[in-house]
Amino acid sequence: MRFFGFLLLGLLCARPVWAEEPVDLALVLVTDVSRSIDDTEFHLEKQGTEAAFNDARVIAAIRGGAIGKIAVAYVEFAASYEVKTVVDWRVVSDAASAARFGADVAAAPRSFWGRTSISAGIDHAMKLLASSGFEATRRVIDVCGDGTNNHGRMVEDARDEAIEAGVGINGLAIINDHPVSWTFAHVQPPGGLDNWYREHVTGGPGAFVLEVRDFKSFGEAMARKLITEIAGEMPRTRLAAQDGGSRERTSSHQ
Numbered sequence: 472m473r474f475f476g477f478l479l480l481g482l483l484c485a486r487p488v489w490a491e492e493p494v495d496l497a498l499v500l501v502t503d504v505s506r507s508i509d510d511t512e513f514h515l516e517k518q519g520t521e522a523a524f525n526d527a528r529v530i531a532a533i534r535g536g537a538i539g540k541i542a543v544a545y546v547e548f549a550a551s552y553e554v555k556t557v558v559d560w561r562v563v564s565d566a567a568s569a570a571r572f573g574a575d576v577a578a579a580p581r582s583f584w585g586r587t588s589i590s591a592g593i594d595h596a597m598k599l600l601a602s603s604g605f606e607a608t609r610r611v612i613d614v615c616g617d618g619t620n621n622h623g624r625m626v627e628d629a630r631d632e633a634i635e636a637g638v639g640i641n642g643l644a645i646i647n648d649h650p651v652s653w654t655f656a657h658v659q660p661p662g663g664l665d666n667w668y669r670e671h672v673t674g675g676p677g678a679f680v681l682e683v684r685d686f687k688s689f690g691e692a693m694a695r696k697l698i699t700e701i702a703g704e705m706p707r708t709r710l711a712a713q714d715g716g717s718r719e720r721t722s723s724h725q
Contacts, residue, residue, distance in 0.1 A: 494562065495536035496701055497607035498543045499596035500576075503616030505549040505587040507658055512645075512686045516615070517577045519689030520545070524573030526694040530566050532701040540564035541701060542605045545576050548592035550585035551623030556595070557582060560603055587657070588623035589614055589672060593640065597633055611700055614672055615643040615693075617664070618657040630674050639675030642668040643696055646684045677703070 500520070504513060523529060533541055545558040557579045563569045596612045612633060620626035633640055644665040646658075660667045665682040673680055679699065683692045 491604055491606040492542075492562070493538050493606045493608075494540050494542045495533075495538045495608050496541040496703070497600055497603055497605050497610045498541060498700060499599055499612050500543065500545045501589075501592040501596050501612055501614045502545070502547050503549070503587060503589070503592075503614075503618070504547045504581055504583050505616070505618065506584050507587070507618050510581070512617075513581055515686040515689055517579075519686075519691075519693050521573035521577040522690035523693035523697055524563070524569040524576075525566075526690075526697075527566075529694055529697045529701070530569055532698045533563060533569070534565065536701065537608070542603060542607065543572060544596075544599055544603075545572075545579075546592060546595055546599070547582040548588060548595065549583035551588040551591040553583040553585045554588075554591045554595040555582045556599065560599070560605070586622040587616065587618050587620060589616060589620040590626040590629040591623045593626070593629040593633055597629075597636065597638065600638060609703055610638045611675075612638060612640045613643065613696065613700065614640060614668075615645065617645040619660050619664070619667055620671070621657055626671050630672060634674045637675075639678050640673050641678055641696065641700060642673045642680040643692060644668045644680055644682050645686065645689070646682060 502516060502520075508516070533539065541563050542560050543563055544556060544560045546554065547557050548554040558572065558575050561568065561572045563572055592614060593612055600610050600612075630640055642665075644667075646664055658664065663682075665680050668680045681692050681696050683689055
């Protein structure tokens with residue numbers, strides 16, 4: 472009788488082990504909402520993200536994976552103490568689930584207005600990936616922004632730690648051609664923002680930076696980026712948009 476008592480106690484105290492849900496890709500979208508991005512540009516970012524998740528090409532890429540689904544979360548960041556998971560992990564496997572994710576991203580209010588800590592955005596994404604509950608074939612962080620890291624710890628340190636953990640980082644560099652005087656060096660660093668992203672932010676096998684020169688073309692750029700990430704293919708060295716609005720290059724930091 473005592474044996475059965477101990478057995479019952481052991482069963483009650485034992486922690487259950489849950490199998491992680493398999494997905495082709497665990498993707499964290501990390502989006503800059505710092506003060507260099509005005510309200511109009513912010514809304515174009517959100518609308519572009521929603522449009523991308525309603526793009527038939529993106530849905531086809533998701534369904535074409537070995538498992539046929541991805542896990543995705545959406546994060547906004549500004550300063551190092553201003554980072555928020557706006558839309559937590561969702562499984563996207565078809566047009567309906569993709570549309571719901573895009574709609575929730577678009578409907579969420581702006582989180583912050585501070586400085587720009589890309590490193591904090593990457594660190595937050597790494598925590599999300601570590602506790603996601605998904606068994607992902609690939610893990611990717613996608614950083615979208617219009618300026619350099621000017622707050623928090625060194626972005627290179629955050630990048631290198633992510634790469635060491637087997638996480639790839641891609642970039643969507645939004646070129647601000649009409650900055651106010653006090654943000655000029657921040658949004659137009661020497662050599663261009665896309666090159667700065669390649670040297671300081673992105674990395675891992677097949678990492679790439681997609682340059683966007685017009686917030687209005689953000690949706691198309693986001694769709695192209697998602698298709699490349701979901702397919703897990705090496706991007707072409709350069710990809711010219713039909714409207715001349717974006718181009719794509721691989722990262723040199725791998």
